[in-house]
Amino acid sequence: MAAGYVTNYGNVENDGLSWDTPKRSIQSAIDAGLSPISGVGFFSEALSSGPVSTTIDSVGFLVFDGGNNLSSFIDGSFQGFRGFSNIKIRNYLKLRQSIGFEVNWIWNNCIISNIENLSIYRPQYEPRNKLTNCLFFNNSISHFDILENCTVYGGEVNLRQFGDYRFKNSIISESNVIINPLYTGDMKIVYTIFHNCTFKFTGGDQGADETTFTAPAGADDTEKLEDLRARMAVVYGGVASQYLQNCRYQTDGDLFIDPAKENFYLVPGCQAARMSYEAGYIGKYPEGSLADFAGDFVSYTNIDASGNIIDQTVDATAETDIVDLLKLRHINSLEALGQRATRNGNAVNVDADLGPAINPGTALTDGKTYIVRDEAISQTASGKTRDVGETFIATTADGLDFTSATGYVQEIYLDKPRSIELKVSKTDPTLANAVWLKMDLYAEPRINYDVNGVPQYGNLDPNYDEATSERLFIRYWKARVTIQAKNLPA
Amino acid sequence: MIQVKDNIYFDETKPYSEQSPEFLEYAQTVFSQIDFTDMRDLKSDNTCTWTIEQDGLRFTAKREFLNPSLYTVKEHIFNVEIL
Numbered sequence: 001m002a003a004g005y006v007t008n009y010g011n012v013e014n015d016g017l018s019w020d021t022p023k024r025s026i027q028s029a030i031d032a033g034l035s036p037i038s039g040v041g042f043f044s045e046a047l048s049s050g051p052v053s054t055t056i057d058s059v060g061f062l063v064f065d066g067g068n069n070l071s072s073f074i075d076g077s078f079q080g081f082r083g084f085s086n087i088k089i090r091n092y093l094k095l096r097q098s099i100g101f102e103v104n105w106i107w108n109n110c111i112i113s114n115i116e117n118l119s120i121y122r123p124q125y126e127p128r129n130k131l132t133n134c135l136f137f138n139n140s141i142s143h144f145d146i147l148e149n150c151t152v153y154g155g156e157v158n159l160r161q162f163g164d165y166r167f168k169n170s171i172i173s174e175s176n177v178i179i180n181p182l183y184t185g186d187m188k189i190v191y192t193i194f195h196n197c198t199f200k201f202t203g204g205d206q207g208a209d210e211t212t213f214t215a216p217a218g219a220d221d222t223e224k225l226e227d228l229r230a231r232m233a234v235v236y237g238g239v240a241s242q243y244l245q246n247c248r249y250q251t252d253g254d255l256f257i258d259p260a261k262e263n264f265y266l267v268p269g270c271q272a273a274r275m276s277y278e279a280g281y282i283g284k285y286p287e288g289s290l291a292d293f294a295g296d297f298v299s300y301t302n303i304d305a306s307g308n309i310i311d312q313t314v315d316a317t318a319e320t321d322i323v324d325l326l327k328l329r330h331i332n333s334l335e336a337l338g339q340r341a342t343r344n345g346n347a348v349n350v351d352a353d354l355g356p357a358i359n360p361g362t363a364l365t366d367g368k369t370y371i372v373r374d375e376a377i378s379q380t381a382s383g384k385t386r387d388v389g390e391t392f393i394a395t396t397a398d399g400l401d402f403t404s405a406t407g408y409v410q411e412i413y414l415d416k417p418r419s420i421e422l423k424v425s426k427t428d429p430t431l432a433n434a435v436w437l438k439m440d441l442y443a444e445p446r447i448n449y450d451v452n453g454v455p456q457y458g459n460l461d462p463n464y465d466e467a468t469s470e471r472l473f474i475r476y477w478k479a480r481v482t483i484q485a486k487n488l489p490a
Numbered sequence: 491m492i493q494v495k496d497n498i499y500f501d502e503t504k505p506y507s508e509q510s511p512e513f514l515e516y517a518q519t520v521f522s523q524i525d526f527t528d529m530r531d532l533k534s535d536n537t538c539t540w541t542i543e544q545d546g547l548r549f550t551a552k553r554e555f556l557n558p559s560l561y562t563v564k565e566h567i568f569n570v571e572i573l
């Protein structure tokens with residue numbers, strides 16, 4: 001089985017076996033028996049399965065935009081599809097991933113929006129992977145079996161519960177939520193935040209199914225969560241406390257910066273921790289780039305009178321390798337949504353702080369970032385000896401080895417960049433003459449290009465020559481990083 | 491409803507997409523025999539149809555192309571009927 005390559009710049013006659021000879025359509029690569037298929041560009045086609053199982057992935061920017069049914073192959077055939085990753089799918093009438101006989105299918109890091117009939121069933125056999133790190137907005141979701149580290153915004157979502165499948169570590173916001181379990185005794189919706197949703201609980205065995213969407217009742221969010229649990233106990237039996245464990249309901253406040261502009265950055269300071277989806281933008285931080293952030297995040301000074309950390313913004317930069325966008329002739333827009341920092345996972349926190357402190361003496365995990373405050377002895381990290389009681393951020397890579405019996409260590413999450421700067425050229429792989437262009441991701445996450453690929457913000461490259469350009473290079477993303485930190489335990 | 495093979499039944503009262511998973515899996519193996527790159531029967535309305543007759547059934551796959559020269563498909567339509 002050979003790997004396939006598809007771009008808007010390809011053609012039917014190409015064999016699709018390299019970026020020098022790409023196919024023009026995803027379907028032509030499927031029919032040629034290629035897999036995995038890597039794509040760049042915009043596609044409006046409907047897909048059907050081919051002679052081999054296929055995985056479709058992006059190498060930066062792959063959008064399926066518009067059409068009738070994206071996936072007639074999913075309706076009618078069960079082989080020939082293994083997964084989507086790092087792509088955007090939007091504006092289709094129907095998208096359906098059936099139960100299927102495939103194993104180990106994956107939806108990961110996808111952004112799926114404006115689908116009038118979206119249903120994704122769980123795989124029939126083990127391993128039952130995966131619908132993770134995805135963003136869904138403004139869809140009508142008729143069936144979900146599994147949802148991990150995902151965000152759902154707007155529209156209707158029907159959570160269908162099967163045995164050991166789980167909905168967890170996810171955010172469901174501004175949606176009409178239908179809970180419709182197959183097995184009512186084994187509900188597993190955990191560590192999930194519901195934000196300004198209405199609910200309809202059906203499929204129960206108590207003869208008390210709800211018929212309309214109703215918002216939870218209560219004087220505050222705690223009471224509203226309890227109201228939801230009580231309603232579930234009425235519909236499904238048992239006791240209220242067995243439902244929605246470690247979940248949270250939130251009424252007030254926005255979670256996202258500007259959903260209307262598809263900006264799903266979390267509002268700084270909100271309790272929903274952070275997002276993880278990363279599809280839909282062209283350049284990504286290459287793995288390991290965060291290690292290049294200016295060595296030591298500055299010491300916290302924003303600590304209130306009670307000793308609690310409040311939000312602190314730190315300027316840090318990272319330079320990426322050149323991102324070669326291959327032979328993408330022109331770009332409709334360059335999006336930088338969904339960028340994130342140190343680790344994958346949505347890691348919803350249901351408490352006001354980041355959770356219980358790691359017990360002193362507990363071994364720290366490589367690759368994670370910690371808030372450290374020691375109340376007895378000084379610590380050394382990043383070549384600095386910290387004062388007793390000083391709060392700082394460090395990792396094991398900084399030399400942190402926390403063994404104090406009286407201090408606190410807590411894992412933290414770095415928020416996404418507020419702004420980035422980039423250089424772009426269609427002619428110069430070294431970008432020696434390109435100028436910086438700054439994007440404020442909160443205000444406007446896109447740089448728009450006209451049909452010829454000329455950025456509307458101004459021509460970034462004085463040597464840009466549309467007639468001769470065949471490749472687009474991007475280098476250097478500078479990020480200003482906001483670190484969101486919550487209260488440490490007293 | 492007719493029995494096609496062991497545990498595989500075709501219900502002529504239901505559309506193709508609503509047949510049993512076992513039948514759909516079987517049907518997929520039939521459709522996979524089609525060489526969709528053979529577009530000699532492409533019609534002026536940008537549709538192309540392929541047919542296989544097997545096990546007493548007629549399997550029809552139809553594609554409506556957005557642009558045949560670019561090999562972009564607007565819609566795939568599958569159908570099965572009793573011969």
